[in-house]
Amino acid sequence: MIHFVLLLSRQGKVRLTKWYSPYSQKERTKVIHELSGLILARAPKLCNFVEWRGYKVVYRRYASLYFCMCIDADDNELEILEIIHHFVEILDRYFGSVCELDLIFNFHKAYYVLDEILIAGELQESSKKTVARLITAQLVETALMFNL
């Protein structure tokens, strides 16, 4: 399973975190600190997997953002790379050519997207179209509610 998802900027600022395993507030800060040091220091040509504390962390860099996912040692790393890409493509579709600023100012929407892709650390939907449809429907729902 995926234990947590982390989005880091090049400077080490956290843009999004989602935890599927119990980590206390202090532990979360520590983990983020450790992983930023580990991942941001890696040279570009190296492989996308880092072994950390007995888990594996799969990361991929998109422009100025690092998308990291921590998985168990026996999970399929290449698949997680695909899931990361899946997530990024859906974000792209939703925001229309997404950039880091979009994710900063609309982080709650990024969370909504993530919640349609992963639950309990497992993949929920493999079709980008379906995810997009669901998000839009809920947007409509929100708009309707506000009008009422």
Next chain:
Amino acid sequence: MNPFSSGTRLRDMIKAIRACKTAAEERAVVRKECAAIRSSISENDQDYSHRNIAKLMFIHMLGYPTHFGQMECLKLIASAGFPEKRIGYLGLMLLLDERQEVLMLVTNSLKQDLGHTNQYIVGLALCALGNICSAEMARDLAPEVERLLLTRDPNIKKKAALCSIRIIRKVPDLAENFSSPATSLLKEKHHGVLIAGVQLCTDLCKVSEDASNHLRKNCTEGLVRILKDICNSPYAPEYDIAGITDPFLHIRVLRLLRMLGHGDADTSEYINDILAQVASKTESNKNAGNAILYECVETIMGIEATSGLRVLAINILGRFLSNRDNNIRYVALNMLMKAISVDSQAVQRHRTTILECVKDSDASIRKRALELVFLLVNDTNAKPLTKELIDYLEVSDQDFKGDLTSKICSIIEKFSQEKKWYIDQMVKVLSLAGNYVKDNVWHALIVAISNAPDLQGYSVRSLYKAFQLSSEQVSLVQVTIWCIGEYGEMLVNNVGVLQVEEPMTVTESDAVDVLESCLTHHSTDITTQSMCLIALLKLSSRFPPSSGRVKEIITTHIGSVVLELQQRAIEFNSIIQRHQNIKSSLVERMPVLDESTFISKRAGSSQANISTEKSNQQLPSGASLKLSNGVAKPAASPLVDLLDLSLDDTPVPTSTSNDFLHDLLDVGLTNSSSSASGTDILMDLLSIGTPVQSNTTPENGSSIKGFNDILPIAKPNTATVQVVDLLDGLASNGSHPGAQSPVHPSITAYQSSTLKITFSFTKQPDKPQVTQIHATFMNLSSEAYTDFIFQAAVPKFIQLHLDPANSNHLPASGNGRITQTFTITNTQHGQKPLAMRIRIAYKVSNQERLEQGQINNFPPGL
């Protein structure tokens, strides 16, 4: 509306925070916002709660504490509108985790939302439950989730399935309830539901054996059909990734098939075909295809596959290994480790490629490759592999050197068939990376060298050569110093030269030079310097002409500020100056260390470090100096235990030291459970004799024999007490003419403020060696003693037989006495006098007391 309420919109707050130039500014802004939010919350401001939580989440992401917002999340969740619920649940998932008790309060809201008519709200609740629920919540809400698994809406269904996964993980007992709904999920057409369903089934198999069997019987066919469909399906735009239809579903199904086929021959046979099809058909130029192939290979390795399929799998791995993409190579190395157990021959074929990976620039790949190489080593390829690894050790990165060194050392140790090869490789490793070599590794090297007498000359010469080149490696220096000390004369006289060696002349002064340079070098640590000192002492005995020079060197450290060095310098100096005749026996060659004991001891306890050169370092007093050198080895364990006792760094009292002490004294020690007291007794016993005087009896080697006799050799004819030659110092106290007079005056053997003991002697004229002693105990204090026990220890040449005392209650103030008789047989009557060490234990007003003493004033002629 409160003028102080958070009027700023989310966007504005984010802009403000981003505009801060320093951390202090940011903290100020955040503090202001938090205050506003807190006041807004306390006023129950409905309009802005949505915005407040969003702001709070942002602040949380920056790393600031936000627990005051938790109750607000709960309120939002409980409100009726969809947007409020949504942000409330999001806040909940971010700001809380399952260990907080506040979470329990949400259970009721969740229950209501799970039954809501609006499917999106149900979705929200399922999502929140799936991400964050605790075990109690899982138990409470499991029936709801079960019901939802059977709805028609695929969105709800897939969320419910994933939520069930979490429930099963938290409460494995509930797995049975989910078995049948899970199987029905597999008949769906919607990919989202299928993926979730397959994942649920996989987790069920992990948790419950019954579910596993149930699935195996009912679902294998269905799964294979699913896989076939997506494998053969034409282009489906909705699910297409890199030309493959839904690789995620591919991978999930393959994984489930692996769980079902594991250990079950029938299922494995059934899925053979589809696996072969997937393995051969999938294209591997894109990551998605490689991910599927990877999972396929894992599945093939995990089930009872046919050999043809296995060959296919290993070929795929071979292709991966030569791929230029680092990710693929990493994954291949990972898989190969598992493949070794399946088909190690095939993996051996890729050995060269794997070795190349050890030298890769990527740290993750290097690590994996090294582990794989370690698994690949066997007797045939150990030598070339070690050579390659050592060559690489020279150029490897600093952070990698540690791992690499320990792996190389393990390989060398496990697979060395000849001692010479072992010594060669270890010398090389020490020269290249001695600072990373663990202590027990080079201790093992020393044990090996001491066990190989024909190679000792060769070893010391190789070490000497290596030292000239790499003297910054501490372990190398330490081993070299020890060897030069021990085998110095072999070095200088070219003893035991092997054919492969080049001729080399080393003079005595060269050897002393080496030690001197180590001693005086600025970066040498205390341990090494201590080792240098003792090695110099050894050399002063082995190279008599250099003794003067050695003495000078040692003398320079008499004023050292480090206690250990100062002590050693003074003691050794005194030995060289005043005790030349025993010097050579002191620093005789070390006894051969028993390798098997060493290995088993090392495997057994991590504390007890029995390398003798360590004991060399721990010489707290002159008495034990006699102990650790030139000690014969009647049995391995007493030697080892003896060294244990003399080590400073075994604070944990081991049972071995207890036993040993028992052996040593065997006077019914009842409370010597702490090694401290044990050591005291031992040290006290050993220091009984005065330090060696120059007028000892020479030649017959009795003094040496005395040292050798320190350990008890179990005599089959022992009386109740084993005797120990502890008091050897006494033996050197000059000779005593055998006094012939049969009258022996009584003596006051022991007197303290609380106790007095007198001995009176009787002897039979025809048995000069046997003496009967009557001991009288008198209580000098004003309180009575109870549980009075008298114990005695004697040197080894004396036998002691204690009769029981007449009572063990001693009234106060000398009002009564206890008498006890014992018989002494002095086997060296006329040559050595009697000596005895006594110990009295008694209770005074329910407190235990102990007195010890030593009796030296036996009349002569006993």
